[in-house]
Amino acid sequence: MAVKTVTAVVLVALAAVLFAAGRVWWVARQDDRRVSDVIVVLGAAQFDGRPSSVFTARLVHARNLYRDDVAPRIVTVGGNRVGDRFTEADAGKRWLAQHGVPARRITAVGSGHDTLSSVRAVAAAMQQRKWSTAVVVTDPWHSLRTGSMAHDAGIDAAMSPTRRGPAVRTREVEVRYVLRESFGYLYYKGFHRSVDAGPNAL
Numbered sequence: 446m447a448v449k450t451v452t453a454v455v456l457v458a459l460a461a462v463l464f465a466a467g468r469v470w471w472v473a474r475q476d477d478r479r480v481s482d483v484i485v486v487l488g489a490a491q492f493d494g495r496p497s498s499v500f501t502a503r504l505v506h507a508r509n510l511y512r513d514d515v516a517p518r519i520v521t522v523g524g525n526r527v528g529d530r531f532t533e534a535d536a537g538k539r540w541l542a543q544h545g546v547p548a549r550r551i552t553a554v555g556s557g558h559d560t561l562s563s564v565r566a567v568a569a570a571m572q573q574r575k576w577s578t579a580v581v582v583t584d585p586w587h588s589l590r591t592g593s594m595a596h597d598a599g600i601d602a603a604m605s606p607t608r609r610g611p612a613v614r615t616r617e618v619e620v621r622y623v624l625r626e627s628f629g630y631l632y633y634k635g636f637h638r639s640v641d642a643g644p645n646a647l
Contacts, residue, residue, distance in 0.1 A: 465627040472592065473585035473623075477603035482576035483552075484516045485567055485602075487560065487583040487591060488523020488533030496536050499584065502610025504540050507582045510605060511546055515580055519546060520570065522554040522563045532556075560587070561594055561639035568598035580605050584612035586622035590630045597637075 486507045489500035496504060507519050519541060523533025531539075532555035542548040554570045557563025571579065578601045583591050585606040595602035607613070612622055629640045 461631060462627055465630050466623055469586055469589045469623050469626045469630060472589040472604065473606060475588075476605050478510060478513070478515050478580060478605050479578075479603050480514070481516045481578035481580045481601075481603065482518075483571065483579045484510050484519045485579045485581045485595075486519060486521050486537055487563060487581065487587070488521065488537060488557065491523075491529075491531060491533050491536035493529075494531040494536045494539055496540050499611050500533070500537065501540070502607045502612075503582050503584070504537055504544075505609070506605070506607045508541060508544055508546055510580060510582070511550070515605075518550045518552065520552045520554060520567055520579075522557055522567050524556050524558050524563075559639040560591055561633070564591065564594040564598050564600070568595070568600050571600060577601050579603070582607065584610070584622070586612060586619070586626045590626055590633055593630065593633065594639075 484507050486503050489503065490497035491500060510516070511519055521534040521537030521541070523537070525532040532553070534553035534555040538548070538551045538553040541551050552570065554566050556566045567579075571577065579595070580603045581591055581595055582605055585608070588604040588606045592602055592604045611618070613619060632638065632640050
């Protein structure tokens with residue numbers, strides 16, 4: 446009986462992971478560019494105000510969405526590590542302003558040390574400004590979990606993930622991210638907590 450119970454638990458867990466992986470893969474391939482109040486860019490690592498390659502790919506995509514009139518403004522979000530001169534949100538705003546987006550059209554939300562706290566910070570900022578709809582930019586494999594968090598935070602969110610950058614460089618990288626995000630998504634749905642690794646987590 447014990448062996449059957451353990452086997453059943455393992456099979457259920459495996460089925461859950463496979464289901465989540467399928468959803469991560471499917472959502473990663475969607476690109477919803479509906480006209481919205483804002484474009485939200487999830488932060489990633491920055492180095493003294495210079496966005497990392499992952500972050501830059503997200504910012505380029507957000508700038509292109511802005512140029513395509515998807516939304517009239519962009520929100521950058523993300524905090525910083527102890528000793529950093531810039532938050533991820535500040536670094537993102539600086540990059541966008543230097544690459545053709547008017548600074549007055551960019552709102553920097555300089556808080557959030559993981560995906561969940563960043564999404565909640567954006568939700569609060571949007572509520573204060575009476576914005577309700579957003580197109581959220583992040584990496585493809587991060588879209589399912591981020592979108593779920595955004596909806597739970599009260600944001601009417603559509604996902605438009607990047608198509609370039611380190612997260613989509615090779616098949617091996619894609620598989621690794623799909624597996625990581627599958628477990629991350631299941632953890633969030635089960636405990637409503639984030640499993641990101643820190644303030645500069647992808």
